[in-house]
Amino acid sequence: MRKKEARLAVNIGKLKLKNPVMVASGTFGYAEEFADFMNLKQLGAVVTKTITLKPRQGNPPPRTCETPAGMLNSIGLENPGVDAFISKKLPILKKIGAPVIVSIASEGDPDEFISLAKRLDKINGAAAIELNISCPNIRGKTSLISQDPGSTFKVVKMVREVTGKTLITKLSPNVTDITEIAAAAEKAGSDAVSLINTLTGTSIDTDTKRPRIASVIAGLSGPAIRPVAVRMIWEVSRKIKIPIIGMGGIMDTPSALEFFIAGASAISTGTANFINPALSVEIISGLKKYLARNKLRDIKELVGTLKS
Amino acid sequence: MLQIRAKLIYNKNITGNFFHLTLRAPRISGKCLPGQFISVKVNGPNEPLLRRPFGIHKVKGSDMEVLYEVVGRGTEILSQRKAGEYLDLIGPLGNGFDLGAFSGSRASSSPVIVAGGMGVAPLLFLAQRLRGLRASSPKLRTEVLIGAKTASSILCEKEFKNLGCDVKIATDDGSRGFKGYVSGLLERGLNTGRRPPIVIYACGPRLMLKEISRISEKYNAPAQASLEEHMACGIGACLGCVVNTKKGFERVCKEGPVFRANEIIWG
DSSP states (O other): OOOOOOBOOEEETTEEESSSEEEOTTSSTTSGGGTTTSOGGGSSEEEOSOBOSSOBOOOOSOOEEEETTEEEEOOOOOBOOHHHIIIIIHHHHHHTOSOEEEEEOOSSOTHHHHHHHHHHHTOTTOOEEEEEOOOSOOTTOOSOGGGOHHHHHHHHHHHHHHOOSEEEEEOOSOSSOHHHHHHHHHHTTOSEEEEOOOEEEOOEETTTTEESSTTSOEEEESGGGHHHHHHHHHHHHTTOOSOEEEOSSOOSHHHHHHHHHHTOSEEEEOTHHHHOTTHHHHHHHHHHHHHHHTTOSBGGGTTTOOOO | OEEEEEEEEEEEEEETTEEEEEEEOHHHHTTOOTTOEEEEEOSSSSSSOSOEEEEOOEEETTEEEEEEEOOSHHHHHHHTOOTTOEEEEEEEESBOOOOHHHHSTTOOOEEEEEEEGGGHHHHHHHHHHHHHHTTTOTTOOOEEEEEESSGGGOOSHHHHHHTTOEEEEEETTSSSSEESOHHHHHHHHHHSSOOOOEEEEEESOHHHHHHHHHHHHHTTOOEEEEOOOOOSSSSSSSOOSEEEETTEEEETTTTOBEEEGGGBOOO
């Protein structure tokens, strides 16, 4: 008799995912760009490019550059705004058959999170909400909500009070102690945390003495930041009880496995989607093979198994 | 868009730092339009991390050709890849040139191709396709203006001539043909004599394209320009390669790389 396949299903708050492999916000557009490369339905979930209340044209180019084993980006949350998102993008996203997690951000006033959450609360196709309180690329901002436990608590609690949907809080690695921030999000009622957003960085063209990214400071992603991400997930997993969605430089199945072992219940592919658009579905089958080889019946048996 | 493993057939230095690369891609080659591009992972994981975009230089059956210049680590590694190896390839990508002006039977305008430096790369494929479109009227020659720094860095002159094009040269130092930029050569041609309506197809450095755009407006000759920008994904997802247009920021990899020159805010 054929052996039963290992279980990959996980729950994040009320959200039931058929597998723990998602695609990170800002790295997958609104999914339509990837339809040629995979059956999108296979994905555990799709996290959208971050949506703001009003349309945003984003930052001036150049917006990206390559760095050693990584890249910098400063897109500046270019998006069509919540109304156009709901009327134009969401109908396409709903058709793919994987849960859609809508990433939202404020452009300055934290109350925009409330308006956005209220708006999405009534929308069927939005399976969950991810609070992007950690984008490093909004002009004129010197500090992020996710750089302060008090502000994090306040914003998450405000949103928690206006929506029953699953809430995920996305954390910044640009902090002294990420566990404090994660604990604040948990205490305020977040159903899960996702980490890490990009690390801030700068790259300079020495011939022109100009920054390679117009906004000077940008977000670093890719395999270069993976050890930072894995460390932070390990630290956070020992402090909080809600699930962790891990991301940061996942390039293949072995690197995804590191995140589960460190304590993540689910993972997201990010920058790697730019290089190998079908990576996330490759990881789903890679996880199955790993579990079978290690005689594990459920991915949950792997989570947080770091021997130290 | 397809992602495939393409067999490397040929990869040789032609002159200076310029290389010719041929890839066998039967599932992609037939779908390619002039002005579109492909993206290639030049080696394994991590370093360099991102794919590299290349304009499609020529298509012949199931083979497609790329003309590239070694300018950095990515192209350096690519130049060392050998025939028989396989490269991870995605294509075809982006929107190509609009050939609408030449597909009807009453096509009355004539194409003028303007190439600056490496800009010749995607334009040879365009000349190839234009020749096919205009096969019924062999007397209609496509005019091609090639600009280069100096006589020894002129690319593809023979290839364009073999396609029956009427080729004119401009060099920055005057070592061949018109002395000055290729945009100057274009303007000189438009200044002298009466000519039928033309459509300009251009690819090259940004400043050259900006100049072509000015000339296009001045002489009321529509121009299409193929733009180049650093890309992270090449498939429209990252929003990294945007260019400022009259409609706002647009993605070079998706709405482009070919744009109407008068749509771009050149700055």
